[in-house]
């Protein structure tokens with residue numbers, strides 16, 4: 001198997017650092033690796049697999065000879081560099097929302113729709129974090145009973161908004177406890193001891209961009225008919241790491257909670273913790289630093305015909321971003337989908 005030359009774009013960010021450690025954990029084999037950031041962090045020394053590397057400022061020529069770029073440097077940066085990467089024969093696996101809904105760009109959750117990777121034209125998109133965890137749960141259920149309607153409420157950690165947001169939760173909490181004034185910048189409202197029903201900007205239909213990402217990306221990944229009704233409310237909670245979701249699904253065909261439990265127990269990337277008699281259900285902390293999407297509170301939904309409600313939690317920085325990016329990178333290598 002040919003080994004690629006790899007670049008990590010946005011290596012100094014929250015997601016970039018996770019990509020580095022997961023690249024080692026998953027044993028991605030490469031010929032060479034380099035780490036790129038903006039001018040701000042260029043020159044930073046990073047330890048990787050026992051060797052010291054110097055972070056370089058990303059420029060078009062940084063991608064000369066690079067086969068695979070794992071990018072988590074924001075949409076503007078991806079839009080700027082993707083054409084340069086593709087022009088040089090490279091493949092970019094992008095964490096931003098820049099290309100997700102582009103019809104020529106596969107939007108992929110490894111283990112859910114790997115075959116879509118074969119259609120890539122140099123750009124592969126990684127879904128939004130709240131969509132990602134949901135796909136691993138919904139795919140096997142959809143295969144069994146066919147999704148008819150979906151309602152999702154998310155409870156999302158601040159790390160989903162980057163390093164600055166994590167620091168703001170910390171500073172805001174300390175200020176609140178001391179009774180000091182605090183000016184919030186990363187969020188529209190104070191995040192300490194609070195719950196904020198807004199993630200990203202509002203769109204014309206009253207939903208936020210984050211909420212519409214869940215709707216549109218779910219349809220694209222699961223190849224659902226465009227008219228499938230999907231509604232999401234996305235909420236920011238004062239949690240550092242881990243997104244939780246309450247999910248209500250109406251299926252075309254009848255499916256019982258026990259069937260759902262059995263299917264999910266055998267599903268790729270999912271772990272079921274579901275025994276209410278013993279108060280066993282997953283909480284956000286259970287997912288911290290872990291790979292699976294944890295599912296519990298599986299029950300018949302009494303508002304829908306053929307309805308199921310469930311609760312799922314996952315580490316947003318892993319399955320929601322870095323883990324899926326590195327898993328895609330491994331698939332691209334295994335399927336020989338680079339260096340063409």
Ligand SMILES: NC(=O)c1ccc[n+]([C@@H]2O[C@H](COP(=O)([O-])OP(=O)(O)OC[C@H]3O[C@@H](n4cnc5c(N)ncnc54)[C@H](OP(=O)(O)O)[C@@H]3O)[C@@H](O)[C@H]2O)c1
Nearest residue numbers: 010012013014015037038041072073074096160162163321
């Ligand atoms: N956090 C999550 O849960 C999550 C989940 C899914 C997707 N994402 C997406 O992943 C991306 C990064 O998120 P993050 O949370 O890791 O953000 P972050 O902590 O703010 O890190 C941003 C990274 O991008 C680099 N960067 C910024 N502008 C650049 C430029 N012009 N050229 C090259 N590098 C540049 C930064 O370098 P400097 O150090 O030099 O500033 C830093 O390495 C975003 O698109 C975000 O939407 C994040």
